[in-house]
Amino acid sequence: ILNVEQSPQSLHVQEGDSTNFTCSFPSSNFYALHWYRWETAKSPEALFVMTLNGDEKKKGRISATLNTKEGYSYLYIKGSQPEDSATYLCAFHSGGYQKVTFGTGTKLQVIP
Amino acid sequence: ETGVTQTPRHLVMGMTNKKSLKCEQHLGHNAMYWYKQSAKKPLELMFVYSLEERVENNSVPSRFSPECPNSSHLFLHLHTLQPEDSALYLCASSYSKAGSTDTQYFGPGTRLTVL
Secondary structure, three states: OOOOEEEOOEEEEEOOOOEEEEEEOOOOOOOEEEEEEEOOOOOOEEEEEEOOOOOEEEEOOEEEEEEOOOOEEEEEEOOOOHHHOEEEEEEEEOOOOOOEEEOOOEEEEEEO | OOOEEEEOOEEEEOOOOEEEEEEEEOOOOOEEEEEEEOOOOOOEEEEEEEOOEEEEEOOOOOOEEEEEEEOOEEEEEEEOOOHHHOEEEEEEEEOOOOOOOOOOEEOOOEEEEEO
16 A cells, blocks of 8 residues: 655635645655645545656646655645645555545645 | 446445445556555555556455456456445456556446454
8 A cells, every 4th residue: 555645734814925845655666646626515626746856836826846856745835725625635646547546635624 | 437437436334245246447448457545544455457457456356346348347346245345345447458557547436344
């Protein structure tokens, strides 16, 4: 069983604050690392797929970095807004038939 | 809207009932997946279909029976479930055949309660 951990489990930030959270995954058999945003009562929505060590991806105020050698990825949100409130999931892809292992997520609440 | 729909959104069933969950994708994808999310646990992959052929069965009990009649539709047939099977069941699809790093597109899920 692959161990994919996310921290913190939850956090509350004030509107306008920047924040970041971590996804840790095995450093061997790396294929890809996915980030998803999951708002309550909606479908998980893909943010990034990262495949190369040192990858940095950006989408608006959200960005992510990847370190495959040490097995972690950071997700950053700059100037958090209430609409950023969601659970952020990472998924470690170790190859094979799209076999991905999800973390338990970081639940972000942005307070207006 | 992700292009993946699931019905029903909520389902309550007794342990002796037989029911089915339906998933439909309108994205022209080749692979489809069933995931289970129990409370406080991460998403768990249950089944993977690639071009209508089952390529992954993650040690799921036989009371869950998947069916993929074509690349756009996926079913999960439920029979003699246990209360611990109560969970959110998510369907997803991806463009490429299994083995790629393509993003998965998820449906909104079916919230299942087994009494």
